[in-house]
Amino acid sequence: MEKISGSQAIIRCLQEEGVKIIFGFPGGAVIDLYDALMDSEITNVLVRHEQGAVHAADGLARVTGEVGVALLTSGPGATNGVTAIATAYMDSIPLVILTGQVPTALIGNDAFQEVDIVGITRPCTKHNYLVKDVKDLVPTLREAFHIARTGRPGPVLVDLPKDVVAKMVDFTEKKPIRMQNYQPTYEPHPGQIEKACKKILKAKNPVLYVGGGVILSNASEELTELAKKLNIPVTMTLMGLGGFPGSDPLSMGMLGMHGSYTANMAVAHSDLLIAVGARFDDRVTGRLDAFAPHATIIHIDIDPTSISKNVKVDIPIVADCKNALLAINTWFNNSADFNRDQIIASHEPWLATIDEWTKKHPMCYIDEGEIIKPQYVIEMLDKLTHGDAIITTEVGQNQMWAAQFYKFNKPRQWATSGGLGTMGYGLPAAIGAKMAFPDKTVIDVAGDGSIQMNIQELATAKQYKCPVKVAILNNNYLGMVRQWQELFYNKRYAGTVMEVTPDFVMLAQAYGAVGLRATKKSEVEAVIKEALATDNTVMMDFVIAREECVFPMVPAGKATTDMLLV
């Protein structure tokens, strides 16, 4: 057997797992690892802040479906990554985060740049490890990748003391991983599938409620087949966008707090809600007792803890979404009770009702001449990229407008911090996505507030010739909080006025990127066209209607039918 150093073994493990790019920031505790990395074919992306490293790995993971990898040093390097790790955890994104640690002899001594990162990240990782013996190094890394990508995916952190990675170790051959205590359920129970299908056949007003699980399990095709086969309207959560084609007539768009009128009305009036890879988040359900009050609920999810956590489920199906949808489709294909034409016809009255809701309150905004409406910017981005760009977002109004007005027709073209709502996510995530797919257009839809949380990553984009585009919807406010203050706090704009905002055009130039600005509606199209045609990182500054609100809106704690409309 071959003896190599711990750091070489780590690199070997990464290559074994198919890792081509890692994002990181060096420090004393990981010098050995960086040294070994230099001789490997893995591209090492030097970010400007560790949060950016983990978000970039997360962006890469969301658009490729592969495990993203970040490498951080001990102490502050590791703690800087925590927000981004929590972001990935909330959205079930597969990551492996390698952190340096002080030598084992110093652990617990308050050594320089020592922090108990395993303790700190216990509640925001799927699992984590401290490797104390070099013999455990390779098996631990393999287990980390296995846990990150299987079951309900999530971030796994491996803490690596400096002396452990410096030691020599036998590099053992990889064997299939079998963990006695970790065996996710992939295959649905046939009895539950049959029960669900029979229920679906009887439903008059069914709704498919689709979450991020459909994206994670690559189940869009199976989902689309089911919806079309039975003529069932589909609504998606923020995380589920792209799971079903947004421009399909059966799509009702997003549901929940800033969902469409149609989607929220349809859920409220449905007699059968088929939840697929969704988790009944409070931003989706609003007041719980008023959520889908007439519906029987079928819930497909790989994570049993998601089922009946917030809303009591009638027919639980613990399985991988793709396998469960396949089983459902197969059941219908083989069932003598299933008459497709009859089912399609029987749902026509329901679809007609849904159409009426859309006609009554379509997703819309009020045009105000030359004032730039943020929704118009998103519509133009959609039009000029033919709906084919990868869109990342920051968090707040910018995120909601992007979700509402960009038509996502494919999975994995959308990366946004859904569960945690992390401002500063979009730019590093865009870099991760662009590094994975250099030929794709990648746009970060941002606000003037959140872009400043990780704006330093413009330097990373420049260094790695990563021509991402940033579209700032600039209203000189922390817009979403300001909107709540306008609606519920008597317009007392406490702490939300950005009295000083940098000149984003000059700032872009300072980083060697291109800065463009539009202050009138008629300039928007030209700015976007120029940005798309420029082979450089571009920051677009759209000076938008200052006090534009995101509508529809369901006030927190209200029933989802209680919507504030345009």
Add this chain to the structure above:
Amino acid sequence: MKHTISVLLQNKPGVLSRVTGLFSGRGFNIESLSVAETLESSISCLTLVTRGDEAIIEQITKQLHKLIDVIKVTDISDSEYVEREMVLIRVKAEAQTRAEVLRVIDIFRGKVVDVSPKSYAVEVTGSASKVQAIIDILKPIGIQEIVRTGTIAMARASKK
């Protein structure tokens, strides 16, 4: 309702912290918790007593099961089971109460494990309610110190 949950877990550093962190992070309550090695030194058995309605207990067992280091979760109170707790009580025992204390200990089948001129230390084992009962009886006499192990429990074997 009170539930006694038995958890088998890997006997590794940090595992107990994952369990207690889960309870504090999700707002579940722990009434008592007791943990020690099983026959196999690499596996620990943890018995915890918690309270909640059906939905909460369902979440607790599912969330425990989701922890990678957890091997098996059983809600013991779903079936017939025996539970035991041990308590050590140092009770005031002066001339006029010494005989009375000994009588009480005898009724509860307790043992005196330490004697001083002014106190007895008593060991009593039993269900949580029995332990509570002796504490209530001895309280008026004067309890100086008390240490409880927390409940441990085991499902009864099938009668078939």
